[in-house]
Amino acid sequence: MPPRDPAAPGVRPAVRATAYLVAGVLALPSLAACGSTDDSGGAPSAAQDIAAAERDLITDGGKATWAVDALPETFNSFQSDADPATSRIAGAVLPSMYELDKRGRAVRNADYLESAEIVEREPKQVVLYKLNQQAVWSDGREIGAADFAAQWRALSGEDSAFWTARNAGYDRIEKIEKGANNLEVRVTFAKPYTDWRSLFSPLYPKDVMGTPDSFNDGARKTLKSTAGPFRIAEIDRKAGELTLTRNPRWWGRPAKLERMVLKSVPREERAAALAVGELDIAEVTPAEAERIALAARDSGAKGPLAHGPGAELTPAKALKSWVIANDPENEERAEAMAASVEKTHKAIKKYTKEQQGLRGFVVRKSLEPAYTQLALNGSGGPLADERVRRAVARALDREELARIVLKPLGLPVNPVGSHVALAGQDAYSDSSGAIGDQDTAEARALLADAGWVQGGPIKTAGSKADKKKAAADEDGTYIVGEEDGKPRADKDYEVRADNQPEAKAKREEERSKKDAHRGGAQGAYAPKGTAAPKPAGGPLAKDGEALNLKFVLPSGPGSEPLRAVGERIQRMLQKIGIRTELTKVPDDSYFKDHIASGQYDMALYSWPGSAYPATDARPIFAKPEPAADGSLNVEQNYTRVGTDHIDQLFDQALAELDEGKARDLVKKADARIWAAAGSIPLYQRPQLVAVRPGLANTGAFGFESPSYEDIGFLKSAAPAKK
Structure with a gap:
């Protein structure tokens, strides 16, 4: 998952950071009537889910245990x-x-x-x-x-x-x-x-x-x-x-x-803690939420579970394992297989027992008052050019990216249209029109205008890693693995050839042959002998350098949805000729060693929503300023993209005591933040909370501050005192 938001609902972010970088001044286009003219934030995208109950229905007493990181x-x-x-x-x-x-x-x-x-x-x-x-x-x-x-x-x-x-x-x-x-x-x-x-x-x-x-x-x-x-x-x-x-x-x-x-x-241990009754309330990952849903579905079912460890073990595979484990001619191999089978049986037994314990929970779900964004580091390299940043933004299908995370959870798929507020808040207005909708042709035109030419000459590779890059498919993408924040020793780059057009065409041809052999439907695939499609031109290049961006993602448990979004973004950018290196780093170093220090080109992380956008959004989007010691004070603006005009609009909003006028100024600032394309809001984060049944007035609160005194067990479901 991305770094945890620096504040809980109702509390403003407190973290400040200073990076030692040099950034140029960005000139933003004039913005007239861009974005929505609706002055109302409308309704929140998802209602809170807390099993609300009147106090007279709740018993006096009892203990509730709530998980924290x-x-x-x-x-x-x-x-x-x-x-x-x-x-x-x-x-x-x-x-x-x-x-x-x-x-x-x-x-x-x-x-x-x-x-x-x-x-x-x-x-x-x-x-x-x-x-x-x-x-x-x-x-x-x-x-x-x-x-x-x-x-x-x-x-x-x-x-x-x-x-x-x-x-x-x-x-x-x-x-x-x-x-x-x-x-x-x-x-x-x-x-x-x-x-x-x-x-x-x-x-x-x-x-x-x-x-x-x-x-x-x-x-x-x-x-x-x-x-x-x-x-x-x-x-x-x-x-x-x-x-x-x-x-x-x-x-x-x-x-x-x-x-x-x-x-x-720890989040990876919460399913087990819930199952044995150690917790009554716990924020959980989508994978854990699915486990709880499956536990409820399987209640009363007989036989082995169709999910979890060993679920993929077919009778044929089981027979093969038994044969190997009982092979007298190869004792070493037999012992290894027997140990593996025993390990699998223990995992199945543990998983099955945990699933029985999880049947007593429900998952309350809503949207967190926080949004995930694609951050584009404008301090140097290709992304220092506003046109390249805007091209990246125009290449993204934000609704598709939101769908990856939210649709499987049954939550509304609504891309976030503001950097300073979320749907339902008075300051919310969709200002994404300042950057424009997804448009591949326009994205390519912006790159061309910035001087990035398809198939242009690239300097001869020198280092071992450079030679690997040069030898890759011309539309190749790369994954860089890290351990403890450092590149893996076993290899510098792993070429993801399976994503390339020629590889895909080869798979289609092989699939066609198999289908024909099996009597597949006529016309399902291209006729035999059809040439595989070739990539349209070479990589984008400028001054002998290929357009290649370092995309940093967290590698820890619970980050799977974020990585899925990152990989989809990678494919979207590939369509306009931008190559990316996915760098997966440990969660504990992700923010400190990469985001805050500026060691990235692109990254995914979240910001909390706020009831006070003039105050709380300003340090996030403030133009970096040189400090007295010669360093660059970025406050919380980890994209290093800002303008004097954005700062002026926030300053005017801070000093405006007419609340309507203050909101209008904040919305104007948001439109210019969109145009600068330092960060691209994608979606509100899902909020999934496992709660013991009968425990009322708690769960997925959404925006609302919890009323701790109203949390309790319904009289009809109150547990024994513990």
Whole structure:
């Protein structure tokens, strides 16, 4: 799978990176009426799936165990190593002034906030917060202005002793004062800020935010004071478990569950953990979701399973294995076969037992508030030319790519049309018209205009790897394998000859001969003797160099859908003469060593959606700027493609207090991001969550922030206490 999104629903990405590159300025065409004119985001592409139930139908008590990738390294959401588990815990134990609804819109959280509004616009923007009078920290102290002020000072960026990952919005605040009483907080902004609702969610107590030491280290291993429906009760890092229990000082709707346990379980081990009852809720891969569906289908069936280990073992193959395993003339071969058969039998037994355990689960499915994109690195090489990037974009059938991932799961196949919002959000508008629909002829014309000539001369190969490239079919593609981020020692390049036109024609001819031998249908294949089609011209070349791009993909378990999309993109680009080298690298080095460092031409990874696109999209698409030390600050713009105009539109949107005008500015910025063709949104990521039946108000949340206090077991299906 791609690198996990840097934030969970409702929490903005915190990761920043700096690369040492040099990028040129891109000139974008003038954009008039491009994209959709619809001002509404419409409905989300897929509804959430959480088995919603009223609270009076849910039993009081019980424990639910929820899988996470790992226990968080920090409980401070504003540090660089905060992860989705950090966000999940913060959502259950800390205040948030605003949450997200089903359409990804920010809504006031009445448990903490009676009201919040702009009370002054001139000469400066002033927001007045009125806090819930019952809101207290777990130590009994009122939540008030002192907590707001401490968080602002820590995140303002004024004091470098605070090791913060982001300060967006907080750096625009001039001062924070107590209002008529401690429950009123007046926030005065030095510069207008349209996304003021993004602030103070989550809100930490002043004893965490008050000093650099408490900010940097105090909240890494625990939170002494909390203010949510749950509190942190126990952390067992050796067992990989964190237990949340009801907060006795919680003033809102009491949590239905007595305990909620977050358990660290690697994704490849979750099916087994679900099967033995260790988990009640777990995000799963498409392959695991299919296993759960098959388990439900096979309930009550007799005989061996028609899937899993050994499913391909026919009677003839079984007989052959038995003969080899009992061959007295070749003891070594017989022992090896006997060991293989025994291993297969054990795998079948284990798989069958797990399938029986998985029958008790259902898969809740929707679309994540995140989209997968094709990133094009514009820092150098052929993709530094905007025309080449646009040619790549015009070669893609985005609907076909979305279909590969979403259709098998029964999810809507809708390509994403915006970089800054997702379908259902107010800021969503399909601006893909700025780049145009799939058009092979237009893509080839753009490459020709950029000087890439088909069949042009190519410099003589020198190195061993270059000779292999030169000896490949002229429309060849290559796969580069890596181990620990380095090329495999056994071979530099593996030519995928099976994908080439001549190889395909040869297979068709062989298939035709077999069909004729079997009495196949007349006219099903070309007449015998028909010449195999030849590739149309040679590779694209310019200044003696072939147009060849390095395409980086993750190699770990769960990444199969992403690799399938990458291979389909490879074939689409081959049609316009662009050759690609698929480089498969370990998941743990994929983002750090390749994406963030710029060691790629093309890559697939995801960005989370946001209710605050003016704030959160700007660093992703900001024009890289030279830093004081001579390096290039790319912020989160790992494609290294940006323009002054895009930055200006985001800056104008940030300072626009009219929400409609701010959205319009963000949409204009999106159209120009499309035209620059640094990243091509493809599809929303599927969200698949295995849930124990009878466990309500949890599953695939989509945009909406979870209501942790409402999660629980239906009275009709409540399990025994555990």
